[in-house]
Amino acid sequence: MLKDLFGKKRKFATVPSENLTRVPASGDQAKEAGVREKEVPEGLMNKCPHCGTIHYSKDLEKNLRVCKGCQYHYSISAPERLALLLDDGVLTEEFDTDLITSNPLGFPGYLEKLEQDMANTNLNEAVVTGEGLLEGNRIVVGVMDSRFRMASMGSVVGEKITRAIERAIDRRLPFILFSASGGARMQEGVLSLMQMAKTSAALAKLDRERLLYISVLTNPTFGGVSASFSSLGDYNIAEPGAMIGFAGRRVIEQTIRQELPKDFQTAEFLLQNGQLDMVVHRKEMRSTLAKLVEMHTSTPREGVETWQESSPLKSLS
Amino acid sequence: MAGELPFEKPLVELHDKIKELRRFTEEKGIDFSDEVKRLEQKAKELADQIYGNLTPWQRVQLARHPERPTTLDYIQLLFTDFMEIHGDRLFGDDQAIVGGIARLDGRPVTIIGNQKGKDTKDNIRRNFGMAHPEGYRKALRIMEQANKFGRPIICFINTSGAYPGKAAEERGQSEAIARNLRQMATFGVPIICVVIGEGGSGGALAIGVGNRVFMLENSYYSVIAPESAAAILWRDSSLGMRAAETMKITAPDLLELGVIDGIIPEPFGGAHRDVAMQADAVKKVLLEQLEQLSQLSPDELVQDRYEKFKQIGEYASL
Numbered sequence: 001m002l003k004d005l006f007g008k009k010r011k012f013a014t015v016p017s018e019n020l021t022r023v024p025a026s027g028d029q030a031k032e033a034g035v036r037e038k039e040v041p042e043g044l045m046n047k048c049p050h051c052g053t054i055h056y057s058k059d060l061e062k063n064l065r066v067c068k069g070c071q072y073h074y075s076i077s078a079p080e081r082l083a084l085l086l087d088d089g090v091l092t093e094e095f096d097t098d099l100i101t102s103n104p105l106g107f108p109g110y111l112e113k114l115e116q117d118m119a120n121t122n123l124n125e126a127v128v129t130g131e132g133l134l135e136g137n138r139i140v141v142g143v144m145d146s147r148f149r150m151a152s153m154g155s156v157v158g159e160k161i162t163r164a165i166e167r168a169i170d171r172r173l174p175f176i177l178f179s180a181s182g183g184a185r186m187q188e189g190v191l192s193l194m195q196m197a198k199t200s201a202a203l204a205k206l207d208r209e210r211l212l213y214i215s216v217l218t219n220p221t222f223g224g225v226s227a228s229f230s231s232l233g234d235y236n237i238a239e240p241g242a243m244i245g246f247a248g249r250r251v252i253e254q255t256i257r258q259e260l261p262k263d264f265q266t267a268e269f270l271l272q273n274g275q276l277d278m279v280v281h282r283k284e285m286r287s288t289l290a291k292l293v294e295m296h297t298s299t300p301r302e303g304v305e306t307w308q309e310s311s312p313l314k315s316l317s
Numbered sequence: 318m319a320g321e322l323p324f325e326k327p328l329v330e331l332h333d334k335i336k337e338l339r340r341f342t343e344e345k346g347i348d349f350s351d352e353v354k355r356l357e358q359k360a361k362e363l364a365d366q367i368y369g370n371l372t373p374w375q376r377v378q379l380a381r382h383p384e385r386p387t388t389l390d391y392i393q394l395l396f397t398d399f400m401e402i403h404g405d406r407l408f409g410d411d412q413a414i415v416g417g418i419a420r421l422d423g424r425p426v427t428i429i430g431n432q433k434g435k436d437t438k439d440n441i442r443r444n445f446g447m448a449h450p451e452g453y454r455k456a457l458r459i460m461e462q463a464n465k466f467g468r469p470i471i472c473f474i475n476t477s478g479a480y481p482g483k484a485a486e487e488r489g490q491s492e493a494i495a496r497n498l499r500q501m502a503t504f505g506v507p508i509i510c511v512v513i514g515e516g517g518s519g520g521a522l523a524i525g526v527g528n529r530v531f532m533l534e535n536s537y538y539s540v541i542a543p544e545s546a547a548a549i550l551w552r553d554s555s556l557g558m559r560a561a562e563t564m565k566i567t568a569p570d571l572l573e574l575g576v577i578d579g580i581i582p583e584p585f586g587g588a589h590r591d592v593a594m595q596a597d598a599v600k601k602v603l604l605e606q607l608e609q610l611s612q613l614s615p616d617e618l619v620q621d622r623y624e625k626f627k628q629i630g631e632y633a634s635l
Contacts (some may be wrong), residue, residue: 071388097635104574105565105633109413162627165386184518184540186550189564190576193540195628196519197526200498201623208503224540227479227519231495246490247481255481265486275489306449 014187048072056197064282073218073282078128078145081178085286091130094161100124101156107187123261126151126181129164131173135290137297140168142177144225153225154185158195161229165202174212174293179230183223185268196228203232212296215287217244217267217276235277235292238267239285241293244275320589322378328367332362368586372536373561373570377543379535380514381477384589386596388415388473391513394596395603396421396428404455408488411452412443413476414524418468422604427463429456429524430473433514440548446515447480450493453523457497461505469507469607472524477542479520494523501526502622505615509606511581511599512536512568513588513610528622529606530576532568533595534583538576539566576629 047054048281053069060067064084065074076084083089100118103110118124121148126148130274131140142164144151151157206213209291215233217226219242227246230236245265253260265270267279280288321329335356338349371379379385392399396419404410416429431448434440463470479490480584501508510527516538532538539546546604547556547563565571581598584591613621 044545056398060381100633100635105563107563129439159630159632184544186540186564189540189630190538190566190571191574191630193518193522194576194626196495197502197522198626198629200495201502201526201626204499204502205623210548218387222521224492227494227523228498229495231489231492232499244491246479246494247486251481252483252486256483258483260483264483273487273489275492 030068048169064281065174071240071281073219073241075146075180076118078123078143078178079148082128082132082141082144083287085134087133087135091128091132092139093132093169094128094130096129096160097124099156099160101154101188104155104191105187105189107239110187113149121145121147123148125156125160126153127157127160129160129165131171134176134206134286134293137171137293138163138171138291139293140171140173140175142175144178146180146182146220149185150180151180151225152185152192153195154188154192155195158187158192158198160234161195161199162202165199165206168211169206169209174296175206176214176216176289176293177229177233178216178218179221179225180218181221181223181225190198190214193224196224199229200232204230212293215290216285216289218242220244222246222248231275233277234274237285237288238270238276238279240279240281242267242268244270247307320382320384322382323415324367324375324378325586328360328363330442331356331363333361364585369536371565373537374543374558376535376567377515377537377557377561379587380537382587382589385514386592387435387587388428388432388475388513390592391473391596391599392417392419392430394593395600396426397423399428402459405451405458407454408451409449411449411455413446413448413480414456418455418463421600421607422472424467424607425466426607427459427470428473429459429470430513431476431521431524433475441566444480446476448476448487448520448523449480449482449485450490453479453493453497456524457493457500459553460501464504464506465505469509469610470504470527471603472508472510472527474516474521474525474538475514475536476517476520477515477547478517479523493571494519495624497523498526500561502626503619505618507607507610507613507618508622509603509610511602512538512577513599515542517542526622526626528610528618530580531579531581531602531606532577533581533588534568535587535598536568537561537566537570538571539564548559574629574631 044057045054046057046060048067048069050072051070053067065076082091101114107127123145127144129142142161163173213233214235215230217230217238221230221244226244243265244267249260270276271279338353341347342349358412399417399419401415401417413432417430418425418427431446432443433446434443460470479494508527510530512526512532514536518541543560544557546560548554561564571577572580581602584594588595
């Protein structure tokens with residue numbers, strides 16, 4: 001037994017601490033050159049960037065990549081998110097996998113960076129869209145993947161989200177989008193900015209069709225993404241501790257020249273300020289979403305009166 | 318010339334020299350008229366050279382010129398019977414955005430615009446044209462009213478961006494902008510937007526979802542102010558000039574990218590050199606466009622706007 005303890009200790013020592021970043025700094029717009037949250041380092045152990053608790057990677061996976069010590073929600077990739085969310089863990093149909101980014105402004109070095117991210121993530125761009133089953137309910141879903149250019153929004157991300165919304169309208173299905181993004185993608189300049197208008201206009205159509213849209217904001221959601229589709233849900237839900245805002249903390253501190261409260265721009269801060277409907281733990285996310293979807297799609301069960309039928313005002317009309 | 322920009326300095330110096338020679342001629346009776354003529358010719362050539370080849374960064378400087386006409390200047394020159402209306406009915410009246418109703422050639426219209434101050438005091442009151450959420454919510458309220466009464470909406474865009482402050486975040490800057498983007502897509506009245514100076518980021522777009530979008534010749538429209546882009550891309554905000562050159566933010570760039578519908582020419586040297594002439598040029602475009610858009614039904618206007626934004630963006634297919 002004593003021997004085992006020593007064995008464990010040696011494993012602790014292998015944690016590559018220089019690779020562990022603190023809580024990811026809130027990104028302003030596409031802060032892609034900089035801090036990207038470290039994925040689980042290869043190896044057996046992982047140290048929570050928030051509280052320093054050390055986990056076995058295997059345990060962390062089992063706990064849906066949430067720290068047991070402080071409930072810090074690690075970023076997860078789009079495929080991982082879909083695995084947690086959908087029946088059978090995968091989309092029944094993936095949309096627009098053929099769309100790839102060109103370099104409309106001729107921005108130096110942009111295409112090389114994209115190729116790198118495509119190779120690393122096995123994705124065509126920073127959002128995965130498609131149709132899937134959520135506890136038996138058909139939904140159209142989009143998930144942004146922060147491993148790809150910090151999931152900043154350029155032409156392809158805007159187009160894929162817009163097309164997903166249009167498909168939700170065609171198929172008359174609820175739309176759920178998980179956002180995580182540094183904001184608009186600098187390298188596509190004003191074209192990125194216009195994707196905000198494009199996606200929001202598509203949501204206006206969805207809205208007019210009285211179809212459900214649930215926006216799930218995950219860490220981090222900033223800038224042009226936060227200021228367009230992410231804030232427009234019929235329900236806006238965030239994961240605990242997610243950093244969400246329009247401008248980044250650093251920019252604001254420089255502008256107003258005062259220090260901001262510690263919890264500034266956290267999901268809990270937004271909830272308190274009336275900007276979110278709820279903060280939902282990753283463990284509860286699937287069931288919460290399913291419940292919401294069913295609340296909007298299920299026909300009233302037999303024997304249950306609708307509100308109008310049971311209203312005392314009924315006798316007056 | 319008051320308020321000259323750095324790149325205009327050689328021209329200013331030349332004009333000063335000409336003035337001095339003229340005074341000499343008058344005071345001392347020495348005839349410098351040949352020299353004056355020569356220098357005037359030179360000044361004309363120099364002006365052609367400078368203003369005919371403005372770099373993106375020079376245009377940014379012109380767009381930010383302290384004497385550049387603002388929304389209220391255009392309102393005064395283009396419209397009659399302007400009545401400003403105030404407040405978002407939720408929190409306050411953000412002076413960084415002005416709005417109201419007026420007549421354009423007799424026809425009632427609704428006007429919204431970012432408003433920068435004319436001097437320091439005015440700028441403080443107007444937060445240098447950077448709106449808080451209540452500004453965007455005021456704009457939305459006024460636009461909804463326009464939609465109700467079937468009035469066309471005219472938006473003048475001139476802001477370096479939405480205000481990045483603590484209170485703005487607390488009150489939902491993102492939500493306010495996002496809601497405007499979505500709601501502007503639903504209005505069954507013509508919406509015409511003109512970028513008259515700075516078109517900075519989401520703060521500009523929040524009143525920019527129009528059936529037609531125009532830019533003045535020396536305005537800019539960008540995903541983010543050039544200095545901030547430089548800070549993000551190269552971690553150095555002093556590289557604003559480089560960002561301006563790289564990011565395609567001038568009116569000709571945006572026309573080529575298919576983001577705007579046209580460029581409104583400016584007087585030689587910028588809008589502030591001849592405000593009345595500039596106002597006429599803007600008015601001409603507004604009347605033309607309004608005439609065209611008035612042919613469309615409310616549903617067609619909504620569809621027209623949807624298609625306009627749907628086609629923006631460039632990508633390839635595998």
